[in-house]
Amino acid sequence: MSKDRYLIPGAEIAAMEGLRKTHFLNPNAKRINKSLGDLAGLTGIGFHIIEVEPGHDTTEHHLHHYEDECVYVLAGTASAHIGDEVMEIGAGDFIGYRKGGLAHSITNTGTETFRCIVVGERLAHDVGDYTRLGKRIYRSEGLTWNLVDHEHITEVGGGAGKK
Numbered sequence: 001m002s003k004d005r006y007l008i009p010g011a012e013i014a015a016m017e018g019l020r021k022t023h024f025l026n027p028n029a030k031r032i033n034k035s036l037g038d039l040a041g042l043t044g045i046g047f048h049i050i051e052v053e054p055g056h057d058t059t060e061h062h063l064h065h066y067e068d069e070c071v072y073v074l075a076g077t078a079s080a081h082i083g084d085e086v087m088e089i090g091a092g093d094f095i096g097y098r099k100g101g102l103a104h105s106i107t108n109t110g111t112e113t114f115r116c117i118v119v120g121e122r123l124a125h126d127v128g129d130y131t132r133l134g135k136r137i138y139r140s141e142g143l144t145w146n147l148v149d150h151e152h153i154t155e156v157g158g159g160a161g162k163k
Contacts, residue, residue: 005040018051025130026060029105046122049074052106052114061105065127069097069120071106076114081105103131 016034023029030053037047052058061081071080077090083102088109089095097104099121108114124141129150136153138146 008036008039013049018049023057023060025133025135026057028055029057029059031056031058044122046118046120048118050116050118052076052078052108054108054111054113056108058106058108058114058116058118060130061103061132062128062130063101063103064097064099064120065129066099067121067123067126068099069104069118071095071097071119072117074115074117076108076112077110078114079107079109081107103129 013034013036018032018034021031021033032051034049035046036049037045040047050058071094073089073091073093075091077088080087080089080095082095082097082104089106095104106114106116126139128137128139129135130137134150136148136150138148
C-alpha cells in the first residue's frame with residue numbers, strides 16, 4: 001500500500017490521542033485536535049474533530065476576512081458566540097461562518113465533553129481579526145505570521161499598491 005492515505009478507519013480515529021492545543025491569545029481555549037484532513041493529505045481545507053472540556057473555549061473570538069469555516073456538533077452542549085449574539089448549540093447543529101462575516105467562538109457550557117467537526121479553508125493568505133482583543137493577524141504562505149493592534153493599522157488608501 002502506498003504512503004498516500006485516502007481512508008482513515010473509524011477505529012483508528014477513535015484510538016487517536018489527538019493534539020492538545022491552547023490558543024496563543026486565550027489560555028482558556030484548550031482543546032484536543034484530531035486533524036483528519038492532514039492525515040489524508042488535504043491541503044485546501046482543514047478537517048478536524050475537536051474535543052473541549054466543560055468551561056473551556058474552542059478558540060479566541062475571531063473572524064476571517066478570506067476563509068470560510070464551519071462547525072458540525074457531534075456531542076455535548078455549548079454556547080456559540082456569533083457577533084454579539086449567544087446561541088445554545090448541541091448535537092446535530094451546524095454553523096456556517098462565512099468569510100468576512102461575524103466574529104465567532106464557542107464555549108462549552110455543558111457538563112460533558114463537547115465534540116464537533118471543524119472545517120475551514122486553507123488559502124495561501126488570510127487576514128483575521130480578534131475583535132474582543134482589538135488585534136489583527138496577517139497570514140501569508142512562506143512568511144512569519146504577523147499580529148498587530150488595530151490602533152496601529154494605517155490605511156494608506158488612494159493608489160497605494162497599484163503598479
